[in-house]
Every structure is written in structure tokens, then in C-alpha cells.
Amino acid sequence: MQQRSEETRNRILMAAINCFSSHGYDVTSVAEICEAAGMSKGAFYHHFPTKQAVFLALMESWLGGVDEQLRAVMQAAPDVPSGFVNMSQLFGEVFTAAGGNLPMFLEFWTQSMRDPAVWEVVIAPYQIYQNLIAEFIQRGVDEGSLRPVDPQKAARWLLAMAMGLLLQGLVELDEQRSETAQKGILSLIEGLKA
């Protein structure tokens, strides 16, 4: 029973991703999500009180757990620049995993500009990543592999580049987009090296 409930919840989330990505969050109704998921409104409201709750759950599932993954990658690397090089290889996975659903990424940001509740959920993990990357950069400065930059600022540059590359990957369905993305990050790391 527990498992079936979990399955229903996931079906709602998947249907919602498709609806939000194709038509946008604003114009998507709960009725449309239910139709796409092939279930009743009753089943929907058993799992989520509102359309926004589904949206927030999607964001949390997308953004949560990334910090653990980044920490593991950095820990396995011999030095900080190599750790970032290995992280940059995650682009391929992100593009593959996100598939046609990357437009949701834009919806998150667009909605966060308008709704403080969404802003909290989008920005909170963003600041966690920024602090985590700043921590890695500080380690790089300490070990002498990076030049003495302001860790918070350099973390912003790396995140800015990563987001910009995701944004490009959205509109240009380039075969080589993950390789291009990876090399871009490497050039920035090159510029941060001691």
C-alpha cells in the first residue's frame, strides 16, 4: 500500500514536469496534471494540497542531494583543481537525466522572481552549493593550488558559468554540449589556478 502510494505520487510529479515544461507553470491547471497522470483529482489532492506544492516538491527532489554528490567527488580527488575537473564531468549526467525537462529549470527561476515561497526553495539550496564550492576554493587556496581569490566570489563565478552552460544547453541541442560545458569550466579553473 505504501509502495502504491509512492508510485501515485511519482506519477503526479512526472506528469507535472511534462505539463510545466510544455505549457508553463502559470497556465497549467491541476485538472491538466490529473489528465496527464491518468488519475482523479481526489487522488491528486490526497498527495498534494495545491499545484504549488507539486512544484516545490519537484524543486526539492531536483536540488536536494546534489551537495552530498559534490562533496564525494571532491573528497575522491587528489587536489582541488582536479576535484572541479571531475565535477565538470557531471554535466553529461545532468543533460542526460534532465532530458526534455530542462525547461523546468527556467520555470524555477522565473517563478522564484514572483513568489517568495518559491524563492526560498530555489535560493536556499543555491546558497548551500555556493557555500560548499567556496569551502572547496578555500581549500584550494590553502593547499596552494589556487590563487588567493575571495572564495565566495569565485564560487559565484563557477556557479554562474555552470548555470549559463545549462541555459545554453536548453536552447542549443548541440551534440557536444556536455563536452563544451566541461571545457568551459576547465578554462575558468585554469584562470583560478595559482
Next chain:
Amino acid sequence: MQQRSEETRNRILMAAINCFSSHGYDVTSVAEICEAAGMSKGAFYHHFPTKQAVFLALMESWLGGVDEQLRAVMQAAPDVPSGFVNMSQLFGEVFTAAGGNLPMFLEFWTQSMRDPAVWEVVIAPYQIYQNLIAEFIQRGVDEGSLRPVDPQKAARWLLAMAMGLLLQGLVELDEQRSETAQKGILSLIEGLKA
């Protein structure tokens, strides 16, 4: 008369920016734009056939002419890396000029994912900038100031970083955002130097 017509058109555009930025493109109606602009629907339709036409006009006015400006900045610089350094100083102007209307930037991208007509208008100038920056990078490689990178790819990295920095500037109203943005671009240029 000509001048008055121009003024009316600009009033519609300004009102539309505010409506789209605050509530989003999808949920904004022509009636709301008219109310915000303090004019009749008749006056509106005299200037624009549809809401989308206003949106496309906004994009064109925002994206047009940037290539001329970039060309002038590069021409005035002694070498390509200095040219990019000078370009990075335009961030301050962009943040100031855009004011509270930067969310429109997100709307452009979000809408372009859904509507081929918008995609054309967003992506066409984007590819012009990318080609222009690739041309600058090729010049840098030729003059020996940049390492022998693929100019199109390096142009994508620079644009990705610039877009990511704009995106960050949207959500984090940091006092130092233009300085942070500028230094980020400089670190990337550093990584591209010969």
C-alpha cells in the same frame, strides 16, 4: 503627430515590461497592459496586433544594437584580452539600465522554449553575439594573446558566464554584483590567455 505616436508606443512597451516582469507573460492580458499604460484597447491595437507582438518588440529593442557596441569596445582596445576586460565593465550598465526589469530576461528564455516565433527572435541575436565573440577570440589567437582554443566554443563559454552572472544578479540583489560579475569574466579570460 509622429512624435506622439512614438510616445504612445513607448508607453505601451514600458507598461508591458512592468506587467510581464511582475506577473509573467502568460497571465498578463492586453487589458492589463492598457490599464497600466493608461490607454484604451483601441490605442493599443493601433500599435500592436497582439500581446506577442509587444513581447517581440521588447526583445528586439533589448537585444538589437548590442553587437555595434561590442565591436566599438573591441576596436578601441590595444589587444583582445583588454577588449574583453573593457566589455566586462558593461555589466554595471546592464544592471543599472535593466533595474527591476531583469526578470524579463528570464521570460524571454522561458517563452522561447515554448514558442518557435519567440525562439527565432531570442536565438538569432544570440548567435550573432556568439559569432562576433568568436571573431574576437580568433583575433586573439592570431595575435598570440590567447591560447589556440576553438573560437566558437570559447565564445560559448564567455556567453554562458555572462548569462549566468546576469541570472545571479536577478536573484541576489548584491551591492557588488557588477564588480563580482566583472572579475568573474576576468578569471575566465585569464584561463584563455596564451
